[in-house]
Amino acid sequence: MKIDETSKQELVRILGDRFTQNAVLIDQHARGEGHLPAAPPEAVCFPVSTAEVSAIVKICNGARIPIVPWGAGTSLEGNVSALSGGICIDLSRMNDIRVVNAADLDATVGPGVTRKQLNLFLRDTGLFFPVDPGADATIGGMAATRASGTNAVRYGTMKANVLALEVVLPSGEVIRTGSRARKSAAGYDLTSLFVGSEGTLGLITEVTVKLYGVPESIVSGVSHFQDVESAVALVTEMVQLGIPVARVELLDEQTIVAVNRYSKLDLPVAPTLFFEFHGSAASVTDQVKQVSELIEAHSGSKFMHSIDHEERNRLWHARHEAHYALLAMRPNARVYGTDACVPISRLAECIRLTREDLERVPFFVSVIGHVGDGNFHLGMVIDPDDVNEWELAEEIHDRLIERTLTLGGTCSGEHGIGYGKAKYMHWEHKNALGIMAIVKNALDPNNVMNPGKILPASPEWPSRNLV
Numbered sequence: 001m002k003i004d005e006t007s008k009q010e011l012v013r014i015l016g017d018r019f020t021q022n023a024v025l026i027d028q029h030a031r032g033e034g035h036l037p038a039a040p041p042e043a044v045c046f047p048v049s050t051a052e053v054s055a056i057v058k059i060c061n062g063a064r065i066p067i068v069p070w071g072a073g074t075s076l077e078g079n080v081s082a083l084s085g086g087i088c089i090d091l092s093r094m095n096d097i098r099v100v101n102a103a104d105l106d107a108t109v110g111p112g113v114t115r116k117q118l119n120l121f122l123r124d125t126g127l128f129f130p131v132d133p134g135a136d137a138t139i140g141g142m143a144a145t146r147a148s149g150t151n152a153v154r155y156g157t158m159k160a161n162v163l164a165l166e167v168v169l170p171s172g173e174v175i176r177t178g179s180r181a182r183k184s185a186a187g188y189d190l191t192s193l194f195v196g197s198e199g200t201l202g203l204i205t206e207v208t209v210k211l212y213g214v215p216e217s218i219v220s221g222v223s224h225f226q227d228v229e230s231a232v233a234l235v236t237e238m239v240q241l242g243i244p245v246a247r248v249e250l251l252d253e254q255t256i257v258a259v260n261r262y263s264k265l266d267l268p269v270a271p272t273l274f275f276e277f278h279g280s281a282a283s284v285t286d287q288v289k290q291v292s293e294l295i296e297a298h299s300g301s302k303f304m305h306s307i308d309h310e311e312r313n314r315l316w317h318a319r320h321e322a323h324y325a326l327l328a329m330r331p332n333a334r335v336y337g338t339d340a341c342v343p344i345s346r347l348a349e350c351i352r353l354t355r356e357d358l359e360r361v362p363f364f365v366s367v368i369g370h371v372g373d374g375n376f377h378l379g380m381v382i383d384p385d386d387v388n389e390w391e392l393a394e395e396i397h398d399r400l401i402e403r404t405l406t407l408g409g410t411c412s413g414e415h416g417i418g419y420g421k422a423k424y425m426h427w428e429h430k431n432a433l434g435i436m437a438i439v440k441n442a443l444d445p446n447n448v449m450n451p452g453k454i455l456p457a458s459p460e461w462p463s464r465n466l467v
Helices: 005-018 023-028 050-063 115-121 139-144 190-194 228-240 253-263 281-297 309-320 322-327 344-358 387-406 422-429 432-443
Strands: 043-045 067-070 087-090 097-101 106-109 162-168 174-178 203-210 217-224 247-251 272-279 304-306 334-341 365-370 375-382
Touching (some): 050 067, 050 087, 050 162, 067 139, 097 115, 115 139, 139 203, 162 190, 174 190, 217 281, 228 247, 228 281, 228 344, 247 253, 247 309, 253 322, 253 365, 272 281, 272 309, 309 322, 322 365, 322 375, 334 387, 344 365, 344 375, 344 387, 375 387, 422 432
Parallel strands (some): 043 087
Antiparallel strands (some): 097 106, 162 203, 334 375, 365 375
């Protein structure tokens, strides 16, 4: 629905020049970093307080104007695309760190605070916030998409690290969910309801998160393997043995080619695992010893590790830049990226079958992932204007998700659903999808909150009866 003149005047009265229909800003808010087509809003609002967010939402709800929340624009599944036009509410200016409770290991922040900003603020406290999706995403956006990342195998995802929220509902009402207590048996868990809701039920305007002590000792290292299956088998055994690794990332041969070129590294072109261990000096030494023995048992190369801060940062910076490294492999291309997550015991099988599918693709494609928790990604570098490439990437994606669900997994470990994965929701959730629709309709009967996301428009499922 178009923004009517009355609503526009009300928004200008509240926000002044922080309501804009500037073409450049609208274009900047038309898409995240994924492969899906841009869908621009009609206007962008930049609130600086919960009261302003509430006022904007009331106006939009009353006039049936769609609302799309925005944090840093780093989402990958069309989560921030304005499919129905309307207003984009950019929360990035609500970036105040409101309180740090060092004794209780928690912090309360505005939704526009980024993970790097929070950790920079915490650097003299001996504490840190561990959820690390790679991009410098906002805490509000990370909560909204239930983000995770490289540290999730040790510290958990956003679901495990959000204690409480302040949320503006579609009516404009402001509620608080949860508390700073570490556990509660008081009523429905509304915090978990909004974490991962992608702005379809309300807008997050404050987040209280868990903090952790900076480890006494941190060691990072790499090992290379003859094949992906050996690397994944090692990770599976490591997890089953309970070795408390902080991060373990798989990069296949193609990813190493891209990362070497983009980040000026000289890693051997072979399936590679990046590791990191946190703890006391003695516990980290023991972890390194155990993993070194496992690497040898799985015919990996000698485990090269270091405690040097600069070496560690260089390694993980290269891992986090992998998306851009893939883009650099093909000018004017887009990375058709996706993720899937399976039980750790089924990971090797899922990756093996997926790589067999990839043998017939004509474009550059990588496998990379947070394999310690069964989560991996495909990065298919395609020409977005080539219909044949797009359709083949779609087919590979469909087969991956069907396989993943057959193996007891989920269609998204961390990207969220947006509209890019909405068609898979029918199969994964079956009858439970109707309950989600009831919740959505109860809170947002006018369907103004990020319409077209998470809940699919039709029940079609691209079944291919995989063996």
